[in-house]
Amino acid sequence: MSKERWRPRLATVVVAILIVVMALPLVGLFFFRLYENQLIRQTEGELIAQGAVVAAIYADAVRAAGIPPDKLGAQMPAVRDNTNYPYEPIEPRLDLASDDVMPTRPAGLPETADPALAAIGARLDGILDETQKTTLAGFRLLDPHGVVIAGGDELGLSLGQVEEVRQALAGSYASELRLRIPDQPPPPLYSVSRGTKVRVFVAMPVDLDGKVAGVVYLSRTPNNIVKHLYGERGKVTLAALAMLGGTLLIALVFIRTVSRPIYALIERTKRIAAGDRDAMRPLDHHGTREMAALSAAFLDMAAKLQARSDSIQTFATHVSHELKSPLTAIQGAAELLRDSGGTMDEAERRRFSNNIVTDAGRLNLLVRRLLELARAENLAPSGESTTLNAALALLPVDTRLEAHIEAGGDASLGISGENLAIVLANLIDNSARHGAREVTIGAASAGERVAVHIGDDGDGISPSNRTKVFEPFFTTRREAGGTGMGLGIVLALLKAHDGTITLVDSARGTRFEINLPGV
CATH class of the missing domain: 3.30.565.10 (Histidine kinase-like ATPase, C-terminal domain)
Known part of the structure; x- marks a missing residue:
């Protein structure tokens, strides 16, 4: 025997849909990487802009100090595309999906900077500190050999061994994503996003007459949508409550307009099947126009079937009555002929025989007419x-x-x-x-x-x-x-x-x- 095909209940489908609706915002947290990537590129773009300003100030200071070319660094690579000359825009290029996140930045190594360049860095150090208070970015100004001459507490340390700094010292812009050591315990939601554990590092070479005069090394932690949501947890809670209320409202509307009328119609069907004629009336609440049309069509069908059943019952009663009279007459005449023996005269025998023939003909006519009526009704x-x-x-x-x-x-x-x-x-x-x-x-x-x-x-x-x-x-x-x-x-x-x-x-x-x- 084949198993009955499983079909979910309407309530199960509704609950499943509501759960999916409620889970969509939570599932959306796992798709924040795209937004995180945009935030990282935004951070890189801001660092590029800040670095370009610092590089221009530093280059002007080096030129004013009259630093000889032999104390500068490597030759800047030739610009391959002069389409935008004299403009040389640098586009953000970091990508969470394709770029590897490097380990935390290596510590600087002790090194001696050129005194003239160190003096320039000392003059700019205050400017970098004030800028950092507003931009929240970390600034390091390096000489042509990678020694820190301004910014932070790493003065006199060499960062030339750092990958992105080494590329900048060779005359090329470089940026990296590196793991950072947070200075405060992260909130629980941080585990959802990769972006909260990284820091953007940008190394921009300073071009002075075609030679590398130094490197502006910047870093900053990108903004994070999850951190923003955590900071706005009060509003997020209100939004979650609004979402829950909206879901419950959807459930209430669905139950009232679809589920309840369907179950009422099912219950009404059972009553009609049990012979309850009072059940053939409109539902108390239809919910939707389609449900009202379905209910009306069903009740109309039930009424027609009931009328058809009554008609068949009445028809069967009439047929049985019409057939019973001639059958009774035939049976009575036949019994009289059988029981009369030889006492019945010829006239009486002929009369009863004629009655049998007449009633049999009537039965035959009735059957023919019934067949004609059946053919007409099914035509x-x-x-x-x-x-x-x-x-x-x-x-x-x-x-x-x-x-x-x-x-x-x-x-x-x-x-x-x-x-x-x-x-x-x-x-x-x-x-x-x-x-x-x-x-x-x-x-x-x-x-x-x-x-x-x-x-x-x-x-x-x-x-x-x-x-x-x-x-x-x-x-x-x-x-x-x-x-x-x-x-x-x-x-x-x-x-x-x-x-x-x-x-x-x-x-x-x-x-x-x-x-x-x-x-």
């Missing part, structure tokens, strides 16, 4: 069309009365000729059975539909019976062989072709109006 429209003239030509000539068309004989009707002939035959037969000698038929177009009038000069229908003529098995000629199913077959055939039939008032006889689609 699918064929898409054919016909006219009154064509349908009337299919009928055999009825010697009991005359049927003729007054108007609209060529009007095209959305029904096959065979089925329209059956409709006309039943109505004409009813007219003949009720004393009519003439039947008149006419058709008139009314927009996209055609109204067909059929009237006779017969006895008509009494006021008390006018509301019963379309009921199954209703007939006033039962003793004459009437089954009461003719109008039922007519009604079923017309309904299958989107048509209707009504009994209309008439000064004489009986008059029906048939409404069918025109073609």
Whole structure:
């Protein structure tokens, strides 16, 4: 036996969606690397700008001091691209995704600086200290051999062995990401971001007439979004509460507009299936327009099924009653013939035999009419069309009365000729059975539909019976062989072709109006 396919409950799906919605901001913390990378490049760009200013001041001081070229450093490399001459912009190039994070910067080594350059550095040292208070960047001014001549507490130490400084001493701009030793315990959220543990180092060569006059060495810890969020934890908490409230509001709206009506409709379905007729009423709360439409469609279907069930039950009762009478008569006559022995004379035997034949014929007629009714109720429209003239030509000539068309004989009707002939035959037969000698038929177009009038000069229908003529098995000629199913077959055939039939008032006889689609 195959296992039932697992399907999640609606509540499970809703809870899962809400959890995902709530988790999205938290998951977003792990995608801060892109923003961290932008912050690092922003920091590098700021250091480049600050370094360029310090380099220009230092170069001007060296030129003013008249330092000879032999005391300067390496030759600056030739500029390969002169497109922007005389401008030589330096673009930030650090990337968290591709650049390795270097170890912490090595300590400086003792070294002696050129006294003239050291004097220049001493004059600039105060400027660098004041600048650092505003920019929070670390400044080191190095001579052409990498010895610190200004900035911080590393005066007289050589940083020439540091990779980025070595490149700058050779005349090329260099920058690195290095691990830093934080001077305060980091908050717990720091573990989420790589950027909080790094420091940006920039080494910019000082160009003086094509030779390296020194290096401006800068460093700063980049800003960090997580640190910013931690600093704004009060606002972040309020935002989280707002997000939680919004999620709960979404859940409340979803439950009220979708979940609750669905469960109410399920409960209503169970009640209807159990036979509770009171359950076939609109829901107290539909939630959405679509749910209201679904509920209305379901309840309409349930009402039609219930009506269909009632109709079948009533029909079965009528059928059993109609079949029971002739069967009882046949059984009684047969028992009398069987039990009479030889005492029953020929006249009585013939009378009972005739009764059996008559009732058997009635049963046969009933069965045929039931089959015709079943075919009519299950008939699918064929898409054919016909006219009154064509349908009337299919009928055999009825010697009991005359049927003729007054108007609209060529009007095209959305029904096959065979089925329209059956409709006309039943109505004409009813007219003949009720004393009519003439039947008149006419058709008139009314927009996209055609109204067909059929009237006779017969006895008509009494006021008390006018509301019963379309009921199954209703007939006033039962003793004459009437089954009461003719109008039922007519009604079923017309309904299958989107048509209707009504009994209309008439000064004489009986008059029906048939409404069918025109073609």
